[in-house]
Amino acid sequence: MATSDHQPQEEPRAAPPPMTVKELVDSGAVGSVVPPEYRSRDQDHAAVEVEIPTVDFLLLREGDDRQRRKTIRELGRACEEWGFFMVVNHGVPIGIIDAMLDAARGFFDLPEAEKREYAGNHVLDPIRCGTSFNPAVEDVKYWRDYFKLIVHPVFTSPSKPPGFSEALLGYATCVRKMTMELLRGISEALGLEQHCMERELDLYNGVQLVAGNLYPPCPQPELAMGLPPHSDHGLLTVLLQNGVGGLQVKHGGSWVHVRPAPCSFLVNTGDHMEIFSNGRIKSVLHRAVVNSWATRMSIAVVQGPSLETCVRPTPLLVKGVDRRMFRGMKYRDYVEFQQKNRLEEKSVLDVLRSTGD
Ligand SMILES: O=C(O)CCC(=O)C(=O)O
Numbered sequence: 513m514a515t516s517d518h519q520p521q522e523e524p525r526a527a528p529p530p531m532t533v534k535e536l537v538d539s540g541a542v543g544s545v546v547p548p549e550y551r552s553r554d555q556d557h558a559a560v561e562v563e564i565p566t567v568d569f570l571l572l573r574e575g576d577d578r579q580r581r582k583t584i585r586e587l588g589r590a591c592e593e594w595g596f597f598m599v600v601n602h603g604v605p606i607g608i609i610d611a612m613l614d615a616a617r618g619f620f621d622l623p624e625a626e627k628r629e630y631a632g633n634h635v636l637d638p639i640r641c642g643t644s645f646n647p648a649v650e651d652v653k654y655w656r657d658y659f660k661l662i663v664h665p666v667f668t669s670p671s672k673p674p675g676f677s678e679a680l681l682g683y684a685t686c687v688r689k690m691t692m693e694l695l696r697g698i699s700e701a702l703g704l705e706q707h708c709m710e711r712e713l714d715l716y717n718g719v720q721l722v723a724g725n726l727y728p729p730c731p732q733p734e735l736a737m738g739l740p741p742h743s744d745h746g747l748l749t750v751l752l753q754n755g756v757g758g759l760q761v762k763h764g765g766s767w768v769h770v771r772p773a774p775c776s777f778l779v780n781t782g783d784h785m786e787i788f789s790n791g792r793i794k795s796v797l798h799r800a801v802v803n804s805w806a807t808r809m810s811i812a813v814v815q816g817p818s819l820e821t822c823v824r825p826t827p828l829l830v831k832g833v834d835r836r837m838f839r840g841m842k843y844r845d846y847v848e849f850q851q852k853n854r855l856e857e858k859s860v861l862d863v864l865r866s867t868g869d
């Protein structure tokens with residue numbers, strides 16, 4: 513059928529923005545079945561219960577010489593054998609932790625249109641939010657909404673909801689102090705001078721990224737995944753959750769359920785720790801599974817080098833018969849490269865692995 517030239521042409525409509533998982537659940541659109549685009553290829557979520565290493569932060573910071581040395585040895589062992597540990601006695605006030613969790617919940621509860629103003633479009637935009645990891649390159653979406661905020665070296669925060677930025681600043685400052693102390697301890701455990709990592713990786717200008725993750729209840733949790741097996745790009749990630757479990761870490765070939773002690777932080781090693789330490793410390797694979805009964809929330813604070821630092825194994829750990837395990841890359845390029853790809857185990861780090869030298 514021919515169309516009349518005189519008919520007003522309809523304006524092409526912009527595609528509606530994809531629904532967040534929260535919107536999907538709140539609107540009742542999911543019902544009892546997970547939409548096909550969220551069905552994970554990996555549907556084996558089995559995990560074992562094993563005690564995870566614990567680091568007593570008070571002994572690291574204020575212990576006498578013997579206690580400090582013992583704690584540094586334990587910290588080193590946790591990093592080398594697990595890439596994962598729980599920090600107790602960290603001294604971060606509970607009020608600051610609760611304020612951060614409340615603020616994050618407040619952000620996710622904003623009307624969808626207001627959250628969308630913060631969507632961003634580049635991985636290094638200081639404020640971003642969205643769903644899954646990178647839907648542009650994924651054939652399966654993850655059951656997760658997120659915000660990601662770069663809070664150091666320049667502090668940035670959404671202006672909504674009220675009080676968010678104060679809570680974020682308080683939390684990020686405390687976590688950064690603790691992380692720097694842990695990094696000094698890890699430097700010592702590696703046999704380096706305690707400020708070595710700070711100096712070589714320009715941590716005074718280091719990137720601190722605060723990611724909030726929301727995993728609403730899922731009608732068929734065995735079919736979906738909150739986040740797939742991956743390693744984080746930074747040096748260390750400090751993770752806090754809202755009392756609902758779901759994190760699993762890979763240890764000794766098995767997935768391990770993580771059940772943190774009350775008021776503790778979980779810490780995992782990232783790819784830049786593996787590069788800097790020339791593979792002595794590996795970044796740990798972890799994933800987030802979802803459940804059908806409660807909304808899970810986590811706050812992951814990633815501490816990385818400065819964006820312009822070209823990170824390579826420290827020459828101090830490439831000695832004698834050890835060969836250089838990774839070639840160097842600017843942290844900025846690494847983060848951009850990871851975001852352009854699917855989140856898939858350690859596929860980005862593998863690109864930097866040296867085969868000869
Ligand atoms: O929610 C979790 O437990 C894990 C979050 C995570 O791995 C991440 O944000 O990179």
Ligand SMILES: [Fe+2]
Nearest residue numbers: 742743744798
């Ligand atoms: Fe992670």
